[in-house]
Amino acid sequence: xxxxxxxxxxxxxxxxxxxxxxxxxxxxxxxxxxxxxxxxxxxxxxxxxxxxxxxxxxxxxxxxxxxxxxxxxxxxxxxxxxxxxxxxxxxxxxxxxxxxxxxxxxxxxxxxxxxxxxxxxxxxxxxxxxxxxxxxxxxxxxxxxxxxxxxxxxxxxxxxxxxxxxxxxxxxxxxxxxxxxxxxxxxxxxxxxxxxxxxxxxxxxxxxxxxxxxxx
Amino acid sequence: xxxxxxxxxxxxxxxxxxxxxxxxxxxxxxxxxxxxxxxxxxxxxxxxxxxxxxxxxxxxxxxxxxxxxxxxxxxxxxxxxxxxxxxxxxxxxxxxxxxxxxxxxxxxxxxxxxxxxxxxxxxxxxxxxxxxxxxxxxxxxxxxxxxxxxxxxxxxxxxxxxxxxxxxxxxxxxxxxxxxxxxxxxxxxxxxxxxxxxxxxxxxxxxxxxxxxxxx
Numbered sequence: 001x002x003x004x005x006x007x008x009x010x011x012x013x014x015x016x017x018x019x020x021x022x023x024x025x026x027x028x029x030x031x032x033x034x035x036x037x038x039x040x041x042x043x044x045x046x047x048x049x050x051x052x053x054x055x056x057x058x059x060x061x062x063x064x065x066x067x068x069x070x071x072x073x074x075x076x077x078x079x080x081x082x083x084x085x086x087x088x089x090x091x092x093x094x095x096x097x098x099x100x101x102x103x104x105x106x107x108x109x110x111x112x113x114x115x116x117x118x119x120x121x122x123x124x125x126x127x128x129x130x131x132x133x134x135x136x137x138x139x140x141x142x143x144x145x146x147x148x149x150x151x152x153x154x155x156x157x158x159x160x161x162x163x164x165x166x167x168x169x170x171x172x173x174x175x176x177x178x179x180x181x182x183x184x185x186x187x188x189x190x191x192x193x194x195x196x197x198x199x200x201x202x203x204x205x206x207x208x209x210x211x212x213x214x215x216x
Numbered sequence: 217x218x219x220x221x222x223x224x225x226x227x228x229x230x231x232x233x234x235x236x237x238x239x240x241x242x243x244x245x246x247x248x249x250x251x252x253x254x255x256x257x258x259x260x261x262x263x264x265x266x267x268x269x270x271x272x273x274x275x276x277x278x279x280x281x282x283x284x285x286x287x288x289x290x291x292x293x294x295x296x297x298x299x300x301x302x303x304x305x306x307x308x309x310x311x312x313x314x315x316x317x318x319x320x321x322x323x324x325x326x327x328x329x330x331x332x333x334x335x336x337x338x339x340x341x342x343x344x345x346x347x348x349x350x351x352x353x354x355x356x357x358x359x360x361x362x363x364x365x366x367x368x369x370x371x372x373x374x375x376x377x378x379x380x381x382x383x384x385x386x387x388x389x390x391x392x393x394x395x396x397x398x399x400x401x402x403x404x405x406x407x408x409x410x411x412x413x414x415x416x417x418x419x420x421x422x423x424x425x426x427x428x429x430x431x432x
Contacts, residue, residue: 009261034306037266041262045225045295046255046257046296048255050253050299050319052317083264085251090408092349096341096342096345096353097359097367107263107265109261128315133306133308141392147311147313151313169414177418179418182417182422183413185414186408186426187412188250189406190407196400198386201399201400202395202397
């Protein structure tokens, strides 16, 4: 499997055993998440903004209104940090000090690039839609030229990315394991509920099958 | 309900109609999330790190190993931005351009303060544990003096916080509503699965009831 060497920034320092630089793992975490958190500096202050994203190969794409403050700042090409976190479980230990969470996260550092090529931009918009629901782009009404103009798309390469993963049971001391307190892991998953059709949904529209949302 | 006036930074600019400064709403979003994303600037570069948190009144607490890089940076008292995001639904429109997500998010700006008072520190550790599972602190083995020393706790006031909420159906144009494409909302929830007991769980320990995790 392709791997990359950690840079000074992506090297996982705290709990280094949880760090991973494997591209397939990084891609799978990015593909499973719905929201990323974009960090940037504006006027010397840090900002962390949640937003949707899509991945094509070894780049992720961010988008937003051409009038968005965040997109405006990012178009200038400053350093950004984009983080995706999946909570997999609550790790309940017998000792409060040993409580933890099982998770998979990816942190990407880099400079975003404004996508100006119309073909790349359309491909990125396809990735946003199909990231949420595979195959959905092929069913929906694709963007007009006006809608394309109203949307800014930014690309961020994944060459400075790392994953961090914690899994498994709580790690209580032997002495604490003697305590009559339940300990273990409660799995947590983002589950889809029953789809709620729009009131104006067309009578010929096929119902939506949530099995389409299944992550690999 | 108590509200606060938005500061220049917390004022929601893009989709201002989604902005909210109501304290009860801000608290309820913070209480429902499991993970926050902490943004800070180190060496001029933005970092976004996922971590657990707890709330007591109008402050949130962050914690970590006294040896953590992030905690070390934050103890210096720089500006931070802490964001919590809950994904509530996938908003599938007939037009790709109108796809969206239903979510509730909180963004907090401020300077973190290292908690040195032992009583406040213990109260914060209680908040971390009971944030995940109400009442759990009262059951587990509480921290020793050594464990307290190994943990750094930081407080961040909520006086510069804002919420942003999107809910409801997709907003397709009238013309697009004529298309025979399913449109609507797929609700998304963080659901708990069957608890997995630790292999060494004591025979007298009561099983864990996931109903305890229910958010208000």
